[in-house]
């Protein structure tokens with residue numbers, strides 16, 4: 001599946017980022033304000049309400065954005081009081097977010113998937129720009145999500161990816177060439193985390209875990225306001241945490257990984273044994289809602305295992321919130337309840353009790369939104 005998100009943003013400017021968490025958090029806040037302004041001009045008080053940021057923070061960041069020519073400000077009155085209206089610079093630029101999901105690759109199995117996928121991305125992007133009356137010149141960059149680990153040294157998709165056909169391909173270079181624009185790629189779970197931390201209801205959280213449950217299970221980690229990439233760029237591989245030492249052999253070569261218990265693929269396999277018809281993610285959702293015992297049991301086992309793995313993560317990072325995404329997220333409490341039980345069982349009480357657990361409100365757009373956020377985080381020097 002390809003998902004595109006175009007969001008208007010002011011002129012991209014060089015960002016003066018330091019590795020410190022303060023500046024990473026500031027960058028997130030900056031993105032939130034720009035995104036809020038994409039809906040139209042607003043006073044600083046209104047920006048404070050829509051973003052949840054303090055008026056002092058808004059005022060500081062607006063000054064910075066104005067200095068960078070990203071916004072214009074003008075005095076106005078609001079409810080009879082003097083206020084400052086902020087609007088994006090008229091000379092808009094655009095970030096494009098693309099998310100490559102597994103669905104596209106499975107339907108492309110007989111072709112050269114990666115190349116076919118790249119061609120599809122190109123066609124969709126061109127159509128989208130045309131429909132919005134935009135040209136390449138308006139685009140500051142394209143952010144792209146890949147459902148699997150990315151080796152940041154070589155910019156290639158690493159082994160263990162859900163898209164085996166992309167392994168070893170210099171994705172970033174190939175996409176840059178095909179799209180004719182600056183390209184930034186990241187793992188889809190990292191982008192989900194970035195989207196939630198930027199635009200989700202927990203946008204103010206400095207420490208956030210995004211967990212995507214699908215045919216694979218991956219996590220994106222935001223710590224002290226910045227995504228965590230580790231040494232190779234391969235972080236958040238929670239799907240390969242061992243839950244059962246003697247469990248089924250996993251595609252990674254280990255045994256009893258979380259994915260072998262709780263991925264949608266595993267749930268479908270388990271439920272298919274006694275079902276006459278085909279089991280799909282949709283039928284799991286409807287079965288759970290109708291109280292189908294086997295479906296509820298499989299969900300309960302999966303949720304407890306996910307909670308077990310997340311409990312370790314919560315003990316290590318003490319996040320404000322864990323956001324669950326992926327196709328089953330629409331089950332909301334039916335999915336969260338066993339996960340919460342698992343977390344509480346495997347965390348120290350203070351951590352378990354203080355970690356909020358929620359489903360993603362950004363839905364299928366999360367990764368594409370994160371891909372656009374990724375572009376906004378990159379310095380303008382990346383522009384050709």
Ligand SMILES: [Zn+2]
Nearest residue numbers: 240250252257
């Ligand atoms: Zn594994």
